Structure formats: C-alpha cells, structure tokens
Amino acid sequence: MFGIIVNPLSGNGRGSNIWMEIKEYLHTHHIAYLAKITTKAGEAAQHAITLIQEHHVKRILVIGGDGTIHEAAGGIWQLHTEGVTCALAVIPAGTGNDFAKAYGIPTQPIKALQIALAATTTVQIDLLHAIHNQVAVNSIGAGFDGMVAKITNEASYKKFLNRFGLGGLSYFISILRVFVTYQPSTAWLEVDGTTYELPHMWLAAVANIPFYGGSIQICPTASPHDGLADVVVIQSKGRFRLLPVLFTVYQGKHTKHPAVSFYKGKNISIRTEKPLLVQADGEYAGSTPLHIELIPAALSVIRST
Ligand SMILES: Nc1ncnc2c1ncn2[C@@H]1O[C@H](COP(=O)(O)OP(=O)(O)OP(=O)(O)O)[C@@H](O)[C@H]1O
Numbered sequence: 001m002f003g004i005i006v007n008p009l010s011g012n013g014r015g016s017n018i019w020m021e022i023k024e025y026l027h028t029h030h031i032a033y034l035a036k037i038t039t040k041a042g043e044a045a046q047h048a049i050t051l052i053q054e055h056h057v058k059r060i061l062v063i064g065g066d067g068t069i070h071e072a073a074g075g076i077w078q079l080h081t082e083g084v085t086c087a088l089a090v091i092p093a094g095t096g097n098d099f100a101k102a103y104g105i106p107t108q109p110i111k112a113l114q115i116a117l118a119a120t121t122t123v124q125i126d127l128l129h130a131i132h133n134q135v136a137v138n139s140i141g142a143g144f145d146g147m148v149a150k151i152t153n154e155a156s157y158k159k160f161l162n163r164f165g166l167g168g169l170s171y172f173i174s175i176l177r178v179f180v181t182y183q184p185s186t187a188w189l190e191v192d193g194t195t196y197e198l199p200h201m202w203l204a205a206v207a208n209i210p211f212y213g214g215s216i217q218i219c220p221t222a223s224p225h226d227g228l229a230d231v232v233v234i235q236s237k238g239r240f241r242l243l244p245v246l247f248t249v250y251q252g253k254h255t256k257h258p259a260v261s262f263y264k265g266k267n268i269s270i271r272t273e274k275p276l277l278v279q280a281d282g283e284y285a286g287s288t289p290l291h292i293e294l295i296p297a298a299l300s301v302i303r304s305t
Contacts, residue, residue: 002116003051004035005044005072007064007093012162015064015093018109022063022091025110031117044068048075052086059087059302061116063109065094066138070281073137073299077127080298087300089116095158095167095214096282098138102209102224104304121305124297125224128208128280131291136280137299139212139219141205142270142288144182144234146277148174148213150284168214175213179246184236187272187288191231191265202234202242204270206292210252212282217252219262227296231263268292 008016019037026033034055036047044062051057052075062072069090076086091112092100099105103123106112128136141149151174152158158170187201198204205212207219207230222230236242236259248254255262268291275287 001032001034001055001057002059002061003048003055003057004033004061004063005038005047005051005068006035007038007044007068010064010068010093011095011167012159014162018063018091018093021109022113025113038064038068042071044071045075045078048072048086049079052076052079052084057086059089059116059119061089061091061113063091063093065092066096066099066281067094067283069099069137070283073127074135077135077299085300087119087122087302089119089302091116095152095162095170096212098209098211098213098215098282101211101215102138103301106304115304116302119302121303122300123225123303125299125301126208126227126229127295127298128206128229129293129295130280130285132286134280134285135295135298136208138209138281139205139207140278140280140285140290140292141203141212142272142278142290143184143187143201143276144178144203145205145213146279146284146287147178147182149279149282150277151177153282153284171213171216175246179239179242182239185273185276187270187276189231189233189263190267190269190271191263192267196263198233198235200235200237201272202236204231204233206231206268216249218249220252220255221262225297227294228264228266229268229292229294231265231268233261233263234259235261266294
C-alpha cells in the first residue's frame with residue numbers, strides 16, 4: 001500500500017485534473033492506495049504523518065507543487081527523527097516544479113506515476129533545517145527572493161498564467177516588479193563560524209538544489225547529496241549593475257559577475273539590519289534573522305533513473 005497526498009488547487013487546478021487521471025490509472029491497473037486531499041494550506045504535513053503512523057505506508061506520492069512537497073517532506077522528516085522511514089515521490093502539478101526538475105521527474109503524470117510505483121531509484125537527500133523546526137527541500141532565501149515569493153503567491157497573474165501552462169513566467173514578472181523597487185540593506189552572514197559583513201545585500205539564499213523560482217539556476221553547483229548547503233549572495237549599490245545577472249541567472253551564467261558570491265557550509269546564519277522577508281521552497285516563511293542547519297541524507301526521494 002502506498003499513500004498519496006493531493007493538493008487539488010496546485011497549478012491553479014492542475015493538481016485536481018492530474019488526480020483524476022491518476023485515479024483512473026490506479027483503478028484500471030488494480031493498484032491499492034490511500035489518498036488524502038488537502039483542503040487548506042499546511043495540511044499536507046499532517047496528512048503525511050497520518051499516512052505513516054496510522055496506515056504504515058512506506059512511500060508517499062505528492063501530487064502538487066513545491067509548497068505541498070515542502071509540507072509533506074516536513075511531516076515525513078518529523079517521523080524520520082523518531083526512526084520511522086518513508087520515501088517521497090512526486091507528480092509535479094505546481095507552478096515552479098523545481099523539486100521535480102532537480103530529480104529528473106517527468107512532467108507527464110503517468111510517466112511520473114510509473115517511476116513512483118517502480119521505486120527502482122531511491123536517493124537520500126540532505127534537508128535544510130530552519131527556525132520554527134521547519135525543513136526545506138529546495139532552498140531558503142531572504143530579501144529579494146522572499147519578496148518575489150510573497151508577491152507571486154498573492155498575484156492574480158499566477159492563476160492566469162497557470163491556466164495556459166505558463167506558471168513559471170509568473171515568477172519572472174514578479175522578479176521584474178521587485179527589481180524596480182527593491183532597496184538593498186546590510187546583512188551579516190555566518191557560515192560555519194566565520195562571519196561576513198554584506199553591505200547592499202539584495203539576496204542571500206541557501207540552496208540544496210541548483211534551481212528555484214521556476215527553473216532559475218541560482219546556485220548551479222548546489223547538490224542535495226554532498227552534505228553541504230550552498231549559499232549565494234547578491235550585493236550591489238546600484239540597480240542597473242544587476243541587469244546582466246537578471247538575464248543570465250536562468251542559465252546559471254551569472255556566477256562570474258562581481259555582484260555575486262558563493263559560500264558552502266553546514267551551519268548558516270543570516271542577520272539583517274532590518275527584518276527581511278524569507279521564503280522556504282517558494283512559500284512565505286517569516287522574516288530574518290535566520291539560522292539554517294544542513295541535515296545530511298535525511299529524506300529518501302524516488303527519482304528518475
Ligand atoms: N486545498 C488547499 N487550499 C488552499 N491552499 C492549499 C491547499 N492545499 C495546499 N495549499 C497550500 O498552497 C500552497 C501552494 O501549493 P503548491 O506549491 O502545491 O502549488 P503552487 O503554488 O501552484 O506551485 P508552486 O509552489 O510550484 O508555485 C502551499 O503552501 C500549500 O500549503
């Protein structure tokens with residue numbers, strides 16, 4: 001028996017349509033499952049806990065976006081700390097789908113389901129453990145990207161673009177909106193005991209995978225298997241100096257720009273002169289200060305071969 005968690009509203013209703021298709025396939029092929037459908041934000045974590053504790057599932061398939069994956073992974077991790085294991089599989093149904101991209105999970109729902117059912121390749125991935133005991137699978141960032149996550153999730157164009165399968169474009173629109181108004185500030189980054197002062201900081205993001213915000217290659221060298229978190233910092237006094245970064249970051253070709261710097265470590269703190277918005281896996285997650293600890297090999301993920 002395996003468990004399924006569905007966010008029917010992910011990708012502006014794509015989650016619901018995919019669920020119909022998957023349900024039909026499972027019935028046709030006489031595959032037993034137990035499904036939980038979310039009815040409000042935050043529910044996926046509890047669904048994961050219930051599926052594991054009460055129904056003893058060893059595999060949970062999430063049909064949703066990165067926000068729902070974030071919550072389900074949090075539930076699985078909570079029980080992992082008590083010694084109970086359960087693997088996570090995904091059928092991408094969200095706007096950005098960065099998690100699926102990182103693990104080669106196809107966007108075609110039946111293909112993604114077949115990978116989940118076969119479970120031939122399971123990998124252990126690192127997690128980013130932050131304040132309020134939450135874990136992130138993709139990234140946690142403060143400043144510019146916290147603001148982009150917030151306005152994207154509130155924007156009406158996210159819904160509109162999702163209708164045409166162009167959800168990823170909504171992040172780009174938000175980036176342009178925030179870019180013209182954002183005011184950088186001083187921050188202090190601590191990586192494994194060494195503190196760096198960062199004047200004119202636009203963003204500081206801690207990444208577990210190379211992508212965020214719908215396939216932006218913010219940290220091309222980030223790996224969820226190396227036991228280290230990658231930190232990317234962007235600093236600039238002027239806005240227009242960052243234009244080349246803006247237009248090269250999607251291909252991960254911004255890395256040599258003098259405004260961009262990278263760090264790697266296990267314990268990362270970010271303090272700022274004024275509270276900055278924080279995003280965790282693309283969802284609003286409070287504000288700075290931030291402390292993140294990398295937990296190595298903390299979650300089993302079923303990936304494409
Ligand atoms: N039934 C629901 N009603 C309202 N909100 C929900 C529901 N189920 C989940 N959520 C919340 O919706 C948020 C976004 O969901 P999700 O990430 O799955 O889709 P998305 O926003 O379309 O995709 P992406 O994160 O890739 O942009 C999550 O933070 C989750 O808590």
